[in-house]
Amino acid sequence: MFRILFRLYLVTIVSFSAAIYLVPDLVIKVFHERFLTYNLDYSRGLQTLIVKQFHSVPPAQWPALAAEMDKEFQPLHIVLSGNDDADFTPDERQRLQRGENIVRIGDWGWRTLAVSPLNERTVVKMVVPPDPTDVSLLYWSINVLIGATMLACLLLWLRPHWRDLERLKGTAERFGKGQLSERTQISASSNIGSLANVFDTMAGDIENLLNQQRDLLNAVSHELRTPLTRLDFGLALALSDDLPAASRERLQGLVDHIRELDELVLELLSYSRLQNPARLPERVDVSLDEFIDSILGSVDEELESPNIVIDVLLHGQLERFSLDPRLTARALQNLLRNAMRYCEKRIQIGVQVGPKGCEIWVDDDGIGIPDDERERIFEPFYRLDRSRDRATGGFGLGLAISRRALEAQGGTLTVEASPLGGARFRLWLPTPA
Numbered sequence: 469m470f471r472i473l474f475r476l477y478l479v480t481i482v483s484f485s486a487a488i489y490l491v492p493d494l495v496i497k498v499f500h501e502r503f504l505t506y507n508l509d510y511s512r513g514l515q516t517l518i519v520k521q522f523h524s525v526p527p528a529q530w531p532a533l534a535a536e537m538d539k540e541f542q543p544l545h546i547v548l549s550g551n552d553d554a555d556f557t558p559d560e561r562q563r564l565q566r567g568e569n570i571v572r573i574g575d576w577g578w579r580t581l582a583v584s585p586l587n588e589r590t591v592v593k594m595v596v597p598p599d600p601t602d603v604s605l606l607y608w609s610i611n612v613l614i615g616a617t618m619l620a621c622l623l624l625w626l627r628p629h630w631r632d633l634e635r636l637k638g639t640a641e642r643f644g645k646g647q648l649s650e651r652t653q654i655s656a657s658s659n660i661g662s663l664a665n666v667f668d669t670m671a672g673d674i675e676n677l678l679n680q681q682r683d684l685l686n687a688v689s690h691e692l693r694t695p696l697t698r699l700d701f702g703l704a705l706a707l708s709d710d711l712p713a714a715s716r717e718r719l720q721g722l723v724d725h726i727r728e729l730d731e732l733v734l735e736l737l738s739y740s741r742l743q744n745p746a747r748l749p750e751r752v753d754v755s756l757d758e759f760i761d762s763i764l765g766s767v768d769e770e771l772e773s774p775n776i777v778i779d780v781l782l783h784g785q786l787e788r789f790s791l792d793p794r795l796t797a798r799a800l801q802n803l804l805r806n807a808m809r810y811c812e813k814r815i816q817i818g819v820q821v822g823p824k825g826c827e828i829w830v831d832d833d834g835i836g837i838p839d840d841e842r843e844r845i846f847e848p849f850y851r852l853d854r855s856r857d858r859a860t861g862g863f864g865l866g867l868a869i870s871r872r873a874l875e876a877q878g879g880t881l882t883v884e885a886s887p888l889g890g891a892r893f894r895l896w897l898p899t900p901a
Contacts, residue, residue: 473626477619484618488611496577507571507579511594515569515584518546518594522586534592545595551585564591632658636667646876648675696730749792749877751900756789756819756826757782763800764817767808775813783820790900791826792877799870799881803830803893806866810834814888825879825898834890842883846871 496503521537522530530548537546549555551564560570564585572581582594599607632654642650651671654664703723707716760780807815811832818829837845844850849864870893871881879897886892 472630473623476626477622480618480622481615484615485611492576496573500573503573503577504571507573507577507582508569511571511579511582512569515582515594518592519584519586522592527587527590530586530590541594543597543600545593545597547593547595548586549583549591549593550589551591552589553591556583629659632660632664636660636664639671640667643671648678692733693730696726696733700726700730749795751790751877752793753788753790754793756787756821759793759797760800760817760819760828763797763804766797767801767804776808776811777814779814779816781816781818783818787821789821789826789897791897792873795873795876796895796897799873799895800828800830802866802870803895806893807832807834807890811890816888823899825896828895828897830893830895831886831888832890833886833888836885836889837883837891845883846881 518537522533525533534546534548551561556564556570560583563570564583565588567585569585570581570583571579574580578596580596582596583591584594585591632652635654636652639650639652648671651668652664654661656665658664700723703719703726707719707723711719764778764780804815804817807830811834814833816831818827818831820827846867847864848868850868851864867881874881874895874897877897879895881896882894884892884894
């Protein structure tokens, strides 16, 4: 808030100062004659009294009278001068020779000099000196107090705006993290009430759409499992009979397709559950080396080639770390299966715990992932062109599920180039508060 307040105040005070010092000069220049006439009228009475005072004594006594009046009129100065003084402009000399009074004006249109002719060659000047230092300081103090008052007014005006904007920002952040029921709760009378109302309406529409999508996905997935189970059971009974080899082969192919479809339904259900914002991760303190060992054991039988080597790098002292074992294991299993599918001969798993969190990475020596595809591979059902074949490419849900599993715990999952030549998937889990 203070940054916005400072910028707003800076713009306001600079504009105000510029207006104070530039606008009066502009107005005085445009209406110069009117200000001259006003000051002539304003000082005519005093100038007439001064001239009468001089005319009441002989000219020889004028210097003494001027000195006496100069003392009496302080801080004004009364000075005798000739009408041909070099300080006068040609126009001023002509007016004095015609017997007219003249004045000069300075800042804010106030007169700084008033001159009256005494005879054909002599004039009397009434000089207005500049303000003394203490008075100038008082004027500057007035400006400072005005600036402070403006700052206080801006602060009072900005505070409710900032409060409501912070509330809107916090609501947007929580909504973006999956708390779809969040609303701003900002009054319609607020200055950003219309914006908050639009945001709340949008949030409600998004929540309804996502809930409908999740409910539809759950319903379809559950309804599909029942006929799939019946088909699997029926085909298993059929395969138990004596059948010709060709028929048995065709039925076994159908069983494989049904089980593949059942696996897809299970993946859809898993992805749908991870989209539920009400489902909070269950954090448990685990020993990371034992946790990684158990995950490797769960996928060991899926190695397609016995020549593939899996290395584990444990950096530093691995303390127990708090995480959701089920979600994290699911994410790592998907990444390991992905690495097994595309590596040549080597997979490497690295683990490092720092003060801010735990980092786990999975490297492979495969052909890698192009830069422009590295974000898209985390989209549901997206598969790279080289993996369109379901025998190698899967359903395109594994990486999406892995990222969701990490994000549900406040972590991240990214992909980059691996030192082994293929892809590196980097998992990050923050230390719980």
